[in-house]
Amino acid sequence: MIGDALAQLKENLLFVVVGSLVAGLFVGQFIGAETRGVLQTAVLPALFVMIYPMMINIDLQEVLKIRDHLGPVGASLLVNFGVAPLVAVGLGELFFGGNSAFVIGLYLIALIPTSGMTAAWTGLAGGDLEAALVAIAVNLVAAVFILPVYLSTLVGSNVGFEPATLYRQLAIVVVVPMVAGNATRRLLLRRYSPTEFKQLKPRFGGVSSFGVMVIVFIAMAMQSENILADPLASAVIIVPLVLFYAVILVVGVGTGRLLLDTEQSVALVYATSMRNLSIALAIAAAPGFPPAEAVLPIALAYLLQPPLGAVYMHYRRDVVEENLSVVTVLRSLVPFS
Numbered sequence: 001m002i003g004d005a006l007a008q009l010k011e012n013l014l015f016v017v018v019g020s021l022v023a024g025l026f027v028g029q030f031i032g033a034e035t036r037g038v039l040q041t042a043v044l045p046a047l048f049v050m051i052y053p054m055m056i057n058i059d060l061q062e063v064l065k066i067r068d069h070l071g072p073v074g075a076s077l078l079v080n081f082g083v084a085p086l087v088a089v090g091l092g093e094l095f096f097g098g099n100s101a102f103v104i105g106l107y108l109i110a111l112i113p114t115s116g117m118t119a120a121w122t123g124l125a126g127g128d129l130e131a132a133l134v135a136i137a138v139n140l141v142a143a144v145f146i147l148p149v150y151l152s153t154l155v156g157s158n159v160g161f162e163p164a165t166l167y168r169q170l171a172i173v174v175v176v177p178m179v180a181g182n183a184t185r186r187l188l189l190r191r192y193s194p195t196e197f198k199q200l201k202p203r204f205g206g207v208s209s210f211g212v213m214v215i216v217f218i219a220m221a222m223q224s225e226n227i228l229a230d231p232l233a234s235a236v237i238i239v240p241l242v243l244f245y246a247v248i249l250v251v252g253v254g255t256g257r258l259l260l261d262t263e264q265s266v267a268l269v270y271a272t273s274m275r276n277l278s279i280a281l282a283i284a285a286a287p288g289f290p291p292a293e294a295v296l297p298i299a300l301a302y303l304l305q306p307p308l309g310a311v312y313m314h315y316r317r318d319v320v321e322e323n324l325s326v327v328t329v330l331r332s333l334v335p336f337s
Helices: 002-011 013-027 033-041 043-056 060-095 100-111 116-124 129-154 163-191 194-222 224-229 231-235 238-259 262-273 277-285 292-321 326-333
Strands: none
Touching: 002 013, 002 194, 013 194, 013 224, 013 292, 033 043, 033 194, 043 163, 043 194, 043 277, 060 100, 060 129, 060 238, 060 262, 100 129, 100 238, 100 277, 100 292, 116 129, 116 262, 116 292, 129 163, 129 262, 163 194, 163 277, 194 224, 194 277, 194 292, 224 231, 224 292, 238 262, 238 292, 262 292, 277 292
């Protein structure tokens, strides 16, 4: 019963995030300093609940297979750590020039690529699943080392940025859960067969989704007054996010068509357009750096990323492979049409 509930939570993450966001903004209008203190103490446990199960599902040993997938993995690194930061900087200057917190939120989205859904969407769209798995592991490890360097350059000391603080947060919310998750994965694979372990993976994703729900609620409740003080400015955040995802999708598709075969191209698209919002959210929500308002762009990105993955999957599967018209596909997806 709990397993089914967790699976439903993962499958409906989009609606869960919307509900948590709205509930947090509403509750935040009525809580006092004492309640905010309680919520603050709940942040680190909730972060661990969100990140640790996700790390169990990631096989870091895939990094060793990089030689077999140099093309798509190399292209993903180029897009994720070359193109994506440039796009984020441009959009940040254009839309968030006066709000460093929102800029940092956008940078965290741009600089922490791939997620567990990278592999899922790649498989559903008929892409090279092994290349996607290798890209996930390589990009995640690379992000741990590259993120502080980029932020040191892009943010600087004007918002109280201290690299030592970020490294400490990365250790707490990424490295420790990564090590614990990898050790847990090895123990489970000793006890269960690969097939049995695969059946457990949706439950880990469900627990991680529960952590996302809690963190989004806490973050929105604690920043409710600041966000709703200027609701129009907060709502406009969605515009640069849409542009960011659109540009990265186009770059991923174009790069794949130029350099890779069809299956590898699909893996590249999902290894670049899917960002690791859970880790970005964990870093933004952790005490210290960055400013707490950086959570809002990341929370809103949850509303865009799942539909983007689904749209491209249907395009590849239904339009390209099945030769269905776009109108036919849309009618099959929209009820009562």
